[in-house]
Amino acid sequence: MDAVFILLFIGVWLFVLFHFSISIPKGRFRKKWIEGKWPEHDHLPLFLPKLMHWIHLLCMLALAFSGLYIRFPFFDGGRTPMRWVHYVAMTIVGLNFLWRVWYAFFSKNRDYKKFGVTKRDLQSALGVLAYYGYFSDSKPHVAEYNVMQKMSYLLFAVLMMAQGFTGLSLLTQELPLIELSMREILVGWWLGPLVGGVAVAGAWMRILHYAINWLFIIMTVVHFYLAVNEDLLIGLDFFGFKKYPKEKLVSHGHGHDDAHAAPAVAAVAEAE
Numbered sequence: 213m214d215a216v217f218i219l220l221f222i223g224v225w226l227f228v229l230f231h232f233s234i235s236i237p238k239g240r241f242r243k244k245w246i247e248g249k250w251p252e253h254d255h256l257p258l259f260l261p262k263l264m265h266w267i268h269l270l271c272m273l274a275l276a277f278s279g280l281y282i283r284f285p286f287f288d289g290g291r292t293p294m295r296w297v298h299y300v301a302m303t304i305v306g307l308n309f310l311w312r313v314w315y316a317f318f319s320k321n322r323d324y325k326k327f328g329v330t331k332r333d334l335q336s337a338l339g340v341l342a343y344y345g346y347f348s349d350s351k352p353h354v355a356e357y358n359v360m361q362k363m364s365y366l367l368f369a370v371l372m373m374a375q376g377f378t379g380l381s382l383l384t385q386e387l388p389l390i391e392l393s394m395r396e397i398l399v400g401w402w403l404g405p406l407v408g409g410v411a412v413a414g415a416w417m418r419i420l421h422y423a424i425n426w427l428f429i430i431m432t433v434v435h436f437y438l439a440v441n442e443d444l445l446i447g448l449d450f451f452g453f454k455k456y457p458k459e460k461l462v463s464h465g466h467g468h469d470d471a472h473a474a475p476a477v478a479a480v481a482e483a484e
Contacts, residue, residue, distance in 0.1 A: 213419070214283075217426040224430050228437045234346050235441070250445045252462045257450045258321055265450065267308045272428065274301040279425050302379060309372055326356050327366060333359035368431065371424055378421035382414060 235241040243249045278298040285291055316324040336352035337359045343351035344360070351358065357365070383394040393400075395414050403413040439447045449456040 213422070217423070221426070221430060221433075224433055228433065232437070232441060238346055238349075240349075244441075244444070250460075251443050252460050253446055253456065254462055256456050256461075257446070260315060260319075260321070261312075261323075262450055262452060264308055264312050264315070266452070268305060268312075271301040271305040271308065272432070274298075275305065276425060276429055279422075283422065302376075305372075306376055309369075309376075327362050329359060329362050329366070330355070333362060364431070364435070371427060371431075375421065375424045375428070378417045378424065381417040382421060384414070 232241075274297055278294040278301065281290060281294045282298065316322055316327070332354045336354050339348065339350070339352035340358045340360050342348040355362075377398065380394045381398045386393050387397075395417070396410055399413045399417060400410040403416070404410040407413050407416060445454075445456055445460070448454040
């Protein structure tokens with residue numbers, strides 16, 4: 213399993229380098245990195261989503277590093293401290309995730325509609341894939357996020373919940389008063405009888421937890437690459453490094469011509 217994920221991780225990096233290299237003969241590298249023609253936007257990211265993203269990023273890095281150390285202790289005496297780092301980062305990530313869900317659905321600036329996959333999104337999927345595959349230079353734009361972004365963000369949320377569940381299922385310490393562990397509460401009563409015992413159920417949860425950890429690492433590599441290579445300016449603003457140039461703000465942005473503006477506005481209006 214270790215060998216499979218390490219090879220997959222290396223393969224993803226090689227694919228990213230290959231994908232980026234194709235942008236040079238296709239002219240996208242020159243257009244963006246030399247001529248500075250990045251996508252335009254009609255609004256800037258708000259402070260709270262940026263803050264929550266930073267909290268999530270830092271804690272996920274801590275979780276990935278500490279989790280891999282627990283699996284591969286490459287220096288002596290660090291397992292106990294790393295477990296505490298893992299527990300603390302896990303708690304912060306969980307609370308931050310709940311905060312983001314609350315923000316998406318109940319805050320003044322709730323934005324859950326931005327992540328909903330509509331019929332228009334599905335109709336644009338082949339065009340989006342063609343753009344990222346360099347078969348087309350036009351990327352369909354029907355909302356703030358394209359269909360591939362929406363699906364990846366939703367998948368990330370599902371994996372977050374699955375990772376939290378599997379992680380808590382690894383805890384074998386008995387809780388006060390009830391004298392049961394989280395492993396027994398979450399998987400022992402149903403999965404245990406199916407696989408041959410609570411300990412075996414915990415072993416399966418450990419395998420799944422480790423696999424999801426690698427999926428997060430691989431998805432983060434792809435996410436970072438696309439964020440930088442496709443929309444550097446708004447990415448710098450989102451991470452707080454550099455404000456998005458106000459002169460690039462347009463009434464109907466994202467770097468597409470007027471022919472795409474009307475469908476985009478119609479799609480947003482439809483979603484609202």
